[in-house]
């Protein structure tokens with residue numbers, strides 16, 4: 472019965488996917504490993520996918536650094552702390568006695584980082600000693616390489632190891648830095664992304680939530696769904712009080728009551744989507760539901776404009792929370808764990824963390840694997856659901872095991888994800 476339910480949901484999901492993805496290939500043909508190796512799976516190359524990424528960033532921010540004449544301006548929010556908005560993500564500046572710390576480095580185009588630097592120089596001519604991001608999405612981290620070239624040390628959460636984002640130092644759970652009278656404490660909070668952090672400045676009672684909070688959400692749900700957000704909220708509430716200045720990843724400054732209100736609305740929206748999905752509604756139907764839209768009403772910048780990005784955010788919420796993975800045996804899971812050498816020579820690792828299978832490649836990607844069958848897994852943990860999969864081909868005759876990463880053709884923004892086949896080497 473459970474399997475039947477899953478299959479029905481799987482078919483439903485495929486149908487929904489078809490309605491929002493123009494050219495998603497759902498046909499899985501079993502080929503010998505040698506055939507996989509010579510077969511290009513996908514027509515978009517890395518440059519084209521990077522263009523998609525930029526297009527999405529523009530669609531999201533409505534603020535194109537190339538054409539916009541707007542400059543970036545830092546405004547004071549506490550004694551030594553400044554905030555700059557525009558160009559997508561909010562950025563923070565901490566002024567210490569001998570140097571500066573930048574929270575976020577803005578978009579992936581150098582123009583954005585240059586404008587951010589010009590804004591910094593209007594506040595202080597001290598050296599930018601450190602850059603830290605709330606997470607690896609490009610609208611927050613895209614200028615890291617630019618500031619590294621200018622001499623800053625870029626600090627990142629441990630999972631940045633599996634991203635293409637420039638950084639020098641990594642921390643796992645928690646990091647504390649001091650800049651003059653200001654203490655900066657970063658906590659790993661894997662909700663919006665697996666490398667998300669929240670950054671607390673206790674002396675000034677300010678907290679940077681990154682995209683775990685946006686006054687203009689919907690933002691990407693993340694692989695851990697509602698349970699990830701509950702843990703992050705618990706942590707944030709343990710660090711804050713009614714006077715704390717809460718800086719969202721995007722949108723206007725807020726306080727703890729705004730954070731709680733946002734979280735409640737997000738939970739209600741998630742719940743409503745779950746109810747409608749359980750009734751068999753499509754993503755488009757869910758997006759048009761009046762009760763679901765009413766929950767979004769109080770939030771600036773969120774409207775059901777029917778855009779692909781809005782629909783994908785709903786699909787993300789469904790994937791992270793309401794698609795039950797099928798249960799596969801520990802023996803099969805353990806057989807998949809190991810290292811696979813791709814045609815490029817790079818290594819994809821399958822590891823088990825907290826009982827969950829994770830796929831990762833250094834300098835490239837990290838994602839949770841959600842079982843769709845005993846051999847096929849959805850990659851969860853990317854910005855926006857796109858139907859990327861990993862499929863294992865187990866050849867018991869010559870005892871070889873291969874994995875194939877497949878990327879659907881449309882709306883691909885993760886240009887760093889490498890597609891193709893790898894053979895297990897250990």
Ligand SMILES: [Zn+2]
Pocket residue numbers: 606608663682690691
């Ligand atoms: Zn983000």
